[in-house]
Amino acid sequence: MAQQVRGVVARAKGDPVTVETITVPDPGPGEAVVKIQACGVCHTDLAYRDGGINDEFPFLLGHEAAGIVESIGDGVTDLEPGDYVVLNWRAVCGVCRACKKGKPQYCFDTHNATQPMTLSDGTALSPALGIGAFIEKTLVAAGQCTKVDPEAPAKVAGLLGCGVMAGLGAAVNTGGIGRGESIAVIGCGGVGDAAIAGAKLAGATTIIAVDTDPRKLKWAQDFGATHVVNPKEEDTVEAIRGYTDGNGADVVVEAVGRPETYEQAFYARDLAGTLVLVGVPTPDLKVPEIPLIDFFGRGGALKSSWYGDCLPSRDFPMYVDLYLQGRFPLDKFVTDEVSLDGVEQSFDKMHKGEVLRSVVIF
Template identity: 85%
Template structure:
């Protein structure tokens, strides 16, 4: 029997979100209904509201979530009611060409729930990243539920569902930062700070944080930045070179998604260094003009990082365990906890740079 619950909906591009009654069906084959305990407010949700992802309005927003499985559909064998889970948007299929090559972290055909959640008038909702978690209960594919230690607070655990994992994985998985490496991170919001924390965890000895906001640079120090550069006052490329022996960084993570900052990342790396693009560009942006000879002359690697190239079943429990051991500072990402009807004000705070992460607690 379907349930009526409260959820945050973006009905029109650029318009304030509203809390509405959402109809959640019983789980069908391979599906699960999860009672949400907490969900982070991610910039991707704002992208959806602004039409920067697609125009399939209305959207059910929210995706960085943790909660408890309430019910499961037929054929679900590795999940049961009562399981404590972090939701993910990479429920691997196991049969696509990436999965068959032994690279499930690149799965090209990830699963979502087959049924739609709707408004009370029957209008189908498009769940953000196939999840839709600014809601009391949501319907997902069972593969989108990753079981973790139930002792970790939901407002902390849920952040692994997107932003923290994207930044952390950009450094550790995509950039393959290792002991003794030098790392620069351009853009020190939640994703950038997660890259800094990941680089510190991996053993990088020089970690440069670059931003234009002094508050964000102060935050970056809490996650392990050894040097900071205010890009309004100093040339980031020259600064990064100055603290890396004149060479540039081994790995540069671009966490902004702008042509200008990507060009800085390109020239701030060492000759055989790696650039990782994890900042999400809007569809109207083009690559910066860089002479082709400079691509050839520098060698190294230019990579894009999708979801931090993570495998949720492997990575989420591991980083929860590291948090519980006091070795990974997940709690430092939470600036404030808010109610479901405060998501719109959280978007405003995100715009002004007043928060690292607002987290909805239900």
């Protein structure tokens, strides 16, 4: 029987979000209903609200979530009610050309629930990243549920659902940062700090944080940055080279998504170094006019990272276990806890740079 629950909705571009009654249907074949325990407030949710993703309003926001499986539909064999899960937006299909190549982290046909959740008047909602988790209970594809150790609190485990995984995966999976290597991270919000924490976990010995906000640089040091650079005070490229014996970093993670910071990242690499773009640009932005000879002459790799090139079934349980072992500081990302009614205020705090991650606690 369909349920009526409370959830956060963005009805129109730029309008403040509202908490509304939402109808959640019983799970159909291949689907599951999950009772949400906590959900992080990600910049992507703000982008949905402001029309930066698409215009398929109204949106049901929220996607960095953990909770308990309440019910499952026909054909679901790897979940059962009571399972503790982190939700993901990469439910791999298993049959596309990427999956058949043994690279499911690049699945080209990820899937979501087929039934819509609706407003009380029957209007279908577009769930953010196919999840929609600023809600007491949500309907997802069963493959979007990744079982993890229930000893990890939902307010930290859920962060692996997007921002933390995107950042640490950009450094570790996409960038391939390794023991004894150097890395620079441009932009030290939640994603950038996750890249720093991932680099430290992987054994990088020179970890350079770049940001114009002194508060964010302090946070970056808490996650393992060995050096900090404020572009308002010094030249970014020269500073990174100065901390790497004049060579540039082995890996540079660009977590801003701007042409000017991308250009800095390009030149801040060592020869044959790797640049990883994980910051999300707006559609109007273009690649800076870098001379083609510089692409040829510097070599290396220019990559972009979606979701940290993660495979949720592999990565989520591993990083939860590392957190429980005291080796990966997921709890440090949580700087604010709010109720379902506090999402709009959390967006304002995000704009002002006052929080690393707000988390909605149910």
